[in-house]
Amino acid sequence: MIKYHPNINTLTEYAAGSLDTAASLTVSAHMHFCHQCRKHLQDLQLIGGTILDRNILVADVDSSVLDSLMQRLDDMENQPEPPPKQTTHGSNSDSGLAGLPPVITKLIGTRNQLKWKKLTKSLQIAQLATGQTEAEVSLHKIAAGGKVLEHDHRGQEYTLVLKGSFSDENGIYQPGDFLLKQPGDVHRPYAAANRDCICLTVVEAPVRFTGFWGKLLNPFLRLHPA
Amino acid sequence: MANLPLTEATIDNKAADTRDSVITGFKPAREQRLQNTAKRTDSWSLDLVAIGERRDREAFARFFRHFAPMIKGYFLTHQGMMMSSTQADELVQEVMLKVWTKAKKYNPEKAAASTWLFTMARNTRIDMLRRQSRHNTVVLETEDIWATEEEESPVAQLQQQREQSLIKDAIVDLPPEQVQIVQIIYMEGKTHTVAAEELNLPLGTVKSRLRLALAKMKIQITQSADEADFLT
Numbered sequence: 028m029i030k031y032h033p034n035i036n037t038l039t040e041y042a043a044g045s046l047d048t049a050a051s052l053t054v055s056a057h058m059h060f061c062h063q064c065r066k067h068l069q070d071l072q073l074i075g076g077t078i079l080d081r082n083i084l085v086a087d088v089d090s091s092v093l094d095s096l097m098q099r100l101d102d103m104e105n106q107p108e109p110p111p112k113q114t115t116h117g118s119n120s121d122s123g124l125a126g127l128p129p130v131i132t133k134l135i136g137t138r139n140q141l142k143w144k145k146l147t148k149s150l151q152i153a154q155l156a157t158g159q160t161e162a163e164v165s166l167h168k169i170a171a172g173g174k175v176l177e178h179d180h181r182g183q184e185y186t187l188v189l190k191g192s193f194s195d196e197n198g199i200y201q202p203g204d205f206l207l208k209q210p211g212d213v214h215r216p217y218a219a220a221n222r223d224c225i226c227l228t229v230v231e232a233p234v235r236f237t238g239f240w241g242k243l244l245n246p247f248l249r250l251h252p253a
Numbered sequence: 254m255a256n257l258p259l260t261e262a263t264i265d266n267k268a269a270d271t272r273d274s275v276i277t278g279f280k281p282a283r284e285q286r287l288q289n290t291a292k293r294t295d296s297w298s299l300d301l302v303a304i305g306e307r308r309d310r311e312a313f314a315r316f317f318r319h320f321a322p323m324i325k326g327y328f329l330t331h332q333g334m335m336m337s338s339t340q341a342d343e344l345v346q347e348v349m350l351k352v353w354t355k356a357k358k359y360n361p362e363k364a365a366a367s368t369w370l371f372t373m374a375r376n377t378r379i380d381m382l383r384r385q386s387r388h389n390t391v392v393l394e395t396e397d398i399w400a401t402e403e404e405e406s407p408v409a410q411l412q413q414q415r416e417q418s419l420i421k422d423a424i425v426d427l428p429p430e431q432v433q434i435v436q437i438i439y440m441e442g443k444t445h446t447v448a449a450e451e452l453n454l455p456l457g458t459v460k461s462r463l464r465l466a467l468a469k470m471k472i473q474i475t476q477s478a479d480e481a482d483f484l485t
Binding site: 087 | 342
């Protein structure tokens with residue numbers, strides 16, 4: 028049962044296409060788990076359609092545009108159907124990553140070339156290349172029973188639990204749960220004792236560890252949008 | 254608003270060229286809607302089905318003539334696009350090609366034609382923005398992140414239609430300051446944060462205006478962990 032959802036403002040930005048790509052990726056992966064938000068999305072898209080249909084702003088389209096479009100349809104039909112695209116997801120060799128949202132599986136790639144980088148004893152991070160420059164997208168793995176140093180957030184941080192679970196002062200987060208941390212929010216997550224927790228994380232500015240050891244670590248943490 | 258003449262396609266044409274009056278443009282469309290939307294929406298859905306099943310060029314041309322000006326308006330309204338009429342026409346063609354190739358997946362029981370078309374136009378806009386900003390090869394297609402397929406689990410058709418007409422009725426009765434936010438986020442493609450900066454309003458005000466608008470359209474708001482941020 029999913030308890031933590033994107034707020035309705037974030038969902039609306041996603042439905043309208045005004046939310047940036049990296050954050051949208053997180054919302055999209057949440058949809059995979061959450062029937063309720065898929066329903067909201069339908070309604071929010073219906074609003075988009077209604078506004079489009081209200082003809083508030085229309086611009087004349089010359090009839091030559093339709094003519095050339097019809098020409099393009101002719102050209103398309105005279106060509107043989109392109110072979111259907113190979114669907115590559117689903118063949119992930121790492122069984123630990125089975126059952127993930129297709130968009131994440133595709134991002135990880137078939138060769139599963141995740142490069143896990145050990146940041147602390149219990150936290151590993153693997154960068155994901157998403158072809159945008161606004162935010163850093165990565166998978167975070169907290170080892171079973173492991174704790175992450177207390178940290179705050181200089182920019183917005185979106186987190187989606189993919190596997191396992193983790194907790195912080197405010198609650199327990201299970202697969203599909205979506206968290207948005209604002210700049211200045213401080214928390215100290217720890218994974219459930221019995222299994223690793225894997226999260227999709229989008230950081231719009233780097234996380235800063237607080238406390239003495241955290242301050243020592245900070246120089247190693249840089250934002251790598253990709 | 255844009256570098257091209259956009260025409261107010263409302264019955265009441267006294268609206269001037271400012272954002273406020275553009276927004277009140279929602280209202281006059283109502284009389285028109287009361288007369289023919291129910292039937293009209295249905296016929297556009299049928300056209301889409303005809304395009305999908307029978308490759309019906311006549312239906313396609315009809316669909317194009319009706320919706321192309323709206324889609325062009327949608328592209329020209331977008332922030333920072335500053336595009337020429339020719340470029341906007343290109344994007345209109347791109348959307349309509351998607352309509353042609355994807356119409357066979359359209360299910361009139363699940364979405365109104367205009368809603369389905371909106372997702373096509375939105376994704377085309379996102380595609381274009383991503384093309385402009387990407388720095389190297391990209392793993393994910395726009396459709397991987399913004400699916401255009403409708404929810405598979407069956408929603409009773411009657412219930413779906415009732416909700417659609419509820420939203421359509423509510424949207425014309427929204428107060429102007431709420432319509433304005435809906436308009437900026439959907440048509441201009443801006444975030445709440447940008448809207449707040451432009452309107453010189455606190456972010457919380459902008460967020461709550463949208464929430465009020467959604468509540469009037471009877472969209473149930475899911476409680477989330479970060480509800481508090483709406484007060485900031």
